[in-house]
Amino acid sequence: MSTTDPVHPPLSSGYSELVREIRGQGLLHPRPRYYLAVGAIDLAALIAVVAGLVLLRDSWWTLALAPVLAVVSTQIAFLSHDTAHSQVCRGRTRTVLCLVQGNLLSGLSYGWWVDKHNAHHAHPNDLESDPDVAVGALVFDAGQAGARTGLAAWMTRHQAGLFFPMLTFEAWNLHVSSVRAVLRPGLRHRRTEALLLLGYAVLYVALLGTTMTWPQALVFLVIHQGLVGVYLGCSFAPSHKGMPTLTPAEDADPLLRQVLSSRNILGGRFVDVALGGLNLQIEHHLFPSMPRPNLRRAQPIVERHCRAHGIPYAESTLLGSYGLALRHLHRVGAPLRAHVEDR
Template sequence: MTSSTITDASARPAGSDFARLSARVSAAGLMRRRPGYYVARSLLVGAFAAATATAFVLLGDSPWQLAVAAAAAVLYGQIALLAHDVAHRQVFRTRRPSAIAGRILGNLGIGMSYGWWMDKHTRHHANPNHEGLDPDVEPGALVWTGEQARASRGVNRLLNRHQAVLFFPLLTLAGLDLRRASLQGLLGANGAKVRRRGLELTLLAVHALGYLVALLAVLPPGLAVAFFAVHQGLFGVYLGSIFAPNHKGMEMPTQAMDFLRKQVLTSRNVAGGRLTDGLLHVAMGGLNHQIEHHLFPSMPTPNLRRSRTLVREFCAEIGVPYHETGLVRSWAESLGQLRAASTPLRS
């Protein structure tokens, strides 16, 4: 597995369930690029960034800067989502422009290595929720199975024991922890396959230096620390709120599955009502349609919602469970897995 791209599996048996579904999706035109959508979305994110930076400079030494920090957390989340779509080649067809845009958005924009994340996310898509293969279910401050809980040691064991209660507080550190892991990956600590390591490290340094200089130039030290804490903490919570409801609490395969079942059975769609579905789609960058995204990673975000009915009907035809629930219920199921996994430590 390489970090070159995260695209749809193209070499599937001609008569497989996925091949039949893929033919229907392609016939409906749902794999076509949407350049107008991504131009508009990029302009909106750019305008959001300009407005946030302007407010930061104009407010100066003011307690309202904490509101700006909260807005900046949402901005970072939206930049991360845009980088995610770039990585999946939803925006550009080829590697070079995708890599350029990804490094600008990831390394320079939010201070996280694009190449490291590509390597990690590719492995996740190949085997979602598969212990030992999916890096998103590796044990650490959180564990996902009773076996992982029994094997935990030290501080992690204490955290794991109460992980369902501590989940949201721990998310405040998620953004910083991902940056730490990406830096280690660039330095070769975890075997990540990353191109242009020197360039990525330089861009990370430019981001970090620019961020700290801006804080100290505009804000007094105490307010600068508060801004940093609010910004980075809420950014971590936002990231966790985008990604955790999509897989946590779903099936964790222990045996081989065909591609379609591997992706559908480990994923959860998050649905909103008539008034909230559009807002949920924007807030989660379309990843509330996680089943469709995992089946067709290079499908442009605006087409995911349109493909939902087609995919759901096909799953019903072949008898594959298609799980979709509301946002509150998705969190209840996710936290339920955390509680169940930590049971051996509380017994």
């Protein structure tokens, strides 16, 4: 979240007009055949990695497959994200697929993640409502930083430099949060989720334990989970961090709330695949149920609409977006650094 002055586009964003045009193009219909192909590729890649581990049994060369498995794991997480947004199918089938893709294949609680992610989509970058910018290991607002003391204050002072190293713990954080969620009452499919999370852990440990020595397995575990965290963090971070603070009027408008708080990442089809379609974050936030392959078809329509209504449409290169996010994190920690210097 940025501390820069908010922009003030016209109060009439023409959201309903844009929705009608997008619906008229048929871009909101689920794409089961596309996602069947994606799922088949992900599953084939997962089987290939498992086969490779079996063939290289007890060899240190198994560690070379840890980065490959990290890519496959993250791509499965992207598929689960799209399924949860009803881009693949709807109804009970969607729930079953999410439980398999999220809990069993990714080790993440579907119910916990959906609640958290829906809150993010409802009010992105809102310090009061968006869990993705809540105070934690990182702080995204200078006002939040002032209350930090001790080790937390030191981390906030240096959070720009610590950002990428800290991402290596993100997968662990998601797994721990998922376990905590199923241990508390409230999840709709709590028992099923708990069993599937246990199944993920058993299969994961069994795979590593039967194909590697324990020292090799521990190193593989650290590399795999660390790279999953970095990959996920590098995919989500460019889209919102450092975007302007919204006024109440902007936050009340469904189009302005999503467009002004999001940024697209420039690039072609390779970037679409690498980032799971999250590079077209503006279109995704405006139309969460829009299937991933339709986002690129919607992009020129949304951009043209925004330009016509005088609404800023933010875009950046991937490396440029990381620079914007890191500079914002550095600015947030500035008051704490100044406090130390004044002592």
